[in-house]
Amino acid sequence: MAKNDKAKEPGRLKTMWQVFQMTRKLDSLALPLMILAFIVPVALTTVLSLLFTESLLLKILWIVTGVVTGVLLALIVMGRRAESSAMKQMEGRPGAVGSVLKNGLRGAWQSSEMPVAVNPKSQEAVYRAVGKPGIVLIAEGTESRTQKMIVDEKRKISRIVPNVTVHVLRVGEESEVKLAKLTKTMRRLPRTISKPEVIQVTNRLASMGNLNLPIPKGVDPRKVRAGRPR
Structure with missing residues (x-):
């Protein structure tokens, strides 16, 4: 039973990869913007570390900080582009x-x-x-x-x-x-x-009562979810 549940629910990394693949197909600018969001902080912290510190340890810390910041910014960009793509898909569809x-x-x-x-x-x-x-x-x-x-x-x-x-x-x-x-x-x-x-x-x-109205056909809210950037 546990194995079946695991098979049904993809892990976080797999889910993120699926979102990325979907977004890249629907939005040609998503990947370039993600790359730019990653490269800028990495390049900036690398240059600053070379200019303002002579300690190898501090240089490494600066670069690591830049990499972490770049990854976070790239994920934020992906979330926003995924949300925009999902909205475009749903636009005009019932539900x-x-x-x-x-x-x-x-x-x-x-x-x-x-x-x-x-x-x-x-x-x-x-x-x-x-x-x-x-x-x-x-x-x-x-x-x-x-x-x-x-x-x-x-x-x-x-x-x-x-x-x-x-x-x-x-x-x-x-x-x-x-x-x-x-x-x-x-x-x-x-x-x-x-x-x-x-x-x-x-x-x-x-108190007006539950009308039990069906969700209009066209959008399954369980399958089409707009991403929420954090």
Whole structure:
């Protein structure tokens, strides 16, 4: 049993290698930028060690520091390029917003990969998140086909939590927010409630019932995850 589990779960190095391979295929600039991020600190510390110290031990320490810094910078570059590549892959696909909300929001935010409303024909959907800015409704699709769902959802919310601010964002064709900038845009919204109030609002909205709506076909959030650089 343990052997089967090990086979199913790749190690960290293997996962990083897979991310690197995927990113290199999707982004031609990823590898050159990673090489540059590695070389610059190594070259800089090497030059500084030759100019400012005569001790062999100190020179080695300087160079080792440069190598470690270079590796860390290269990994950061890879993480950012991988995130950008993943977003480009998901752009315009049903369910992309749910995946981003699940993997990209942190802190006081309460959200779900499950939409609160779905157009069964077009697979366009509306998602809901609760945070310090209040309630955020994210429409995934064209404005004409998601507007009614937004209006219906706002009406339901007004009955449960009438005094909480409701923001509406749109992601999709000719949208006001690009998928890659969705979570950043949400975090920049003006704060209107506290963290305890976020939990209270989330609990009250839960009383609206679990609609058991399916994730729109097109994106499997278990397989398509945007990398989060540390």
